[in-house]
Amino acid sequence: MxxxxxxxxxxxxxxxxxxxxxxxxxxxxxxxxxxxxxxxxxxxxSTSTAYGVSASGNENKAAQPSVASDGEVKTASGSVSGMGWSASGITVKAGNGIAEATVANVVVAGKAIGSVSAKCADGAVSYAHGGAAPSDPKLKVSFGGGAGATIQILGAGDKVAQTITVAVVKCGKATVPPTNPPTNPPTGQPTGQPTGKPPGQPPTGTQKPTPKPGTTPQPAPTPQLQDGHHPVTG
Incomplete structure (x- = not known):
């Protein structure tokens, strides 16, 4: 055991x-x-996002206009203004693998900065601007690096009093939705043109019989006259 x-x-x-x-x-x-x-x-x-302008500091403004989408492209437009600055002609769009934000004109403290834009495609972001940073000791303007433009307004002691962020986008790689093939595809296609008649049915109309091989067709017999049935001659 x-x-x-x-x-x-x-x-x-x-x-x-x-x-x-x-x-x-x-x-x-x-x-x-x-x-x-x-x-x-x-x-x-992955969701694509885009917005035109946001502001923080002495005056806060949420990102606007803004859109977000991970599928169908969505768009928005508008203009935004704050204390001593404005951004006009804003258009934004976002969808599967793409995002764009364009601001036609930005003006800060009476100084025109011009157009600013940002684009994202399959996760890659690029920036562009049509103007230049103004020569003003109270303004700091930088292009790119996370936004189309970042503008800082300096206050007393050259401390940042207001920050304006222009044209911000984010996106991932575009995804392709799966396709489902048909479960029972047709196995073959009909050949020839339909005749509208059941198979094996003879064609319509009269046809003469075909003589058998090795035989000679005989002419039709001549009709014979019989008594009491003479033809009328006139």
């Missing part, structure tokens, strides 16, 4: 060890797969 119990215990421990190794192996296989699934979901959930 002791040997049997000891042997059974060893078998049980060995089986438990194999089960633990199998579970560990399954976990190591499932972990990368789950990571890939979560990564794919995150990539598919």
């Amino acid at each position: 002791v040997r049997t119990t000891t042997h059974s215990t060893r078998l049980f421990l060995a089986a438990a060890g194999i089960g633990a190794l199998a579970a560990a192996g399954s976990a190591s296989v499932l972990a990368p797969a789950n990571a890939q699934v979560h990564g794919l979901a995150a990539a598919q959930a």
Whole structure:
């Protein structure tokens, strides 16, 4: 009995060890797969955003006009103004893998900065501007680096009193929705043109019988006159 119990215990421990190794192996296989699934979901959930102008400091203004979309392209437009500055001719759009923001004209403290724009395509962002930074010790203007333009208005002691951010976009890589092929495609196409008649039915109209091979067609017999039926001659 002791040997049997000891042997059974060893078998049980060995089986438990194999089960633990199998579970560990399954976990190591499932972990990368789950990571890939979560990564794919995150990539598919990337949302594109774009806005025209925002401001912070002595006067705060939320990003406007603004749009966000991870599919169909959405657009918005408008103009924004604040204390001593204005941004006009703003257009923004965002969709699957794209985002754009354009401001036709920016004026700060009576100084024209010109047009500012930002574009994003498949995660790559580019900036452009049509004017230049004005020569004013109370204004600091930089282009690019996260926004089409960043404008700082300096106050007493050259401390930043107001920051205006112009043309900001963000997007990810465009995703292509999966296509589902037809489950039961047609196996073949009909050949020839339909005749409208059941198969095997002879064509309409009269046809002369075809003579058998090796025989000569005979002419029709001449009609014979019989008594009492003479032709009328006049």
